[in-house]
Amino acid sequence: MRHIMVMNAKGGCGKSTLATNIASYFANEDAIVALADYDPQRSSLDWLERRPENRAEIHGVEGFRGGLRRVPRNADFVIIDAPARSHGTELTNLVKHAETIVVPVLPSTIDMQATTRFVDELKAVGKVERKQAKIAMVANRVRDNTLIFDDLDEYLTKMRVPYVAALREAQNYVRAYTRGLGIFELPEYLAWPDWEEWEPLTAWLRSVRSQP
Ligand SMILES: Nc1ncnc2c1ncn2[C@@H]1O[C@H](COP(=O)(O)OP(=O)(O)OP(=O)(O)O)[C@@H](O)[C@H]1O
Ligand SMILES: [Mg+2]
Numbered sequence: 001m002r003h004i005m006v007m008n009a010k011g012g013c014g015k016s017t018l019a020t021n022i023a024s025y026f027a028n029e030d031a032i033v034a035l036a037d038y039d040p041q042r043s044s045l046d047w048l049e050r051r052p053e054n055r056a057e058i059h060g061v062e063g064f065r066g067g068l069r070r071v072p073r074n075a076d077f078v079i080i081d082a083p084a085r086s087h088g089t090e091l092t093n094l095v096k097h098a099e100t101i102v103v104p105v106l107p108s109t110i111d112m113q114a115t116t117r118f119v120d121e122l123k124a125v126g127k128v129e130r131k132q133a134k135i136a137m138v139a140n141r142v143r144d145n146t147l148i149f150d151d152l153d154e155y156l157t158k159m160r161v162p163y164v165a166a167l168r169e170a171q172n173y174v175r176a177y178t179r180g181l182g183i184f185e186l187p188e189y190l191a192w193p194d195w196e197e198w199e200p201l202t203a204w205l206r207s208v209r210s211q212p
Contacts, residue, residue, distance in 0.1 A: 005098035007082035010114040014104040014140035016043035017173050019081035024182025027056035031076040038063035039083035050180030095125050099133050100210045104140040107152040132212045139166040165201035
């Protein structure tokens with residue numbers, strides 16, 4: 001069973017968006033998928049409630065209440081949506097649940113600064129230090145040809161953590177969330193640019209590079 005956690009102490013950077021899309025990606029690959037929401041705000045579970053019945057099944061788990069106890073035993077993937085503002089002991093405890101950690105970052109100076117501190121704290125967690133959990137960064141809500149994206153791109157390239165994908169700012173994410181879908185479940189004519197951008201992220205998630 002693989003545990004993939006989406007986390008960043010910074011709020012609003014796309015943790016729930018990435019968690020729901022990663023869950024729907026693997027569910028459409030015929031894997032048994034659980035989506036564990038550790039945020040009492042429940043954004044991932046709210047998304048799951050909107051999900052049409054005829055779509056690939058995803059098992060919702062209230063991580064903020066019972067941890068991972070309710071995850072089906074036969075699950076192939078547990079996708080974990082972590083809450084914002086996780087620091088210290090809470091951060092260390094969350095990391096115990098995952099072997100793979102995806103950190104979304106927005107093209108914004110405030111977000112990059114907060115993320116630097118968060119990633120430093122994350123790297124100092126024993127499990128990450130010992131490489132028993134692998135981290136990657138994802139730029140989110142990117143707009144090409146903006147100076148701040150150039151800054152973010154440079155910032156992520158210099159960071160000593162794999163920088164695996166840059167996802168554009170797109171209404172498709174809002175649209176998909178509203179319908180309980182992932183962008184992989186939107187029509188190709190609308191979502192093909194997003195599918196292309198996700199390819200390096202899903203390739204990393206499938207590869208041994210994302211596993212200890
Ligand atoms: N690539 C994107 N394009 C457009 N909108 C996006 C994108 N990624 C996220 N959003 C929007 O940004 C907002 C914040 O995203 P999301 O809720 O996923 O962040 P979060 O990190 O989970 O926030 P929180 O810290 O509150 O849990 C949402 O309204 C979401 O629809
Ligand atoms: Mg969230």
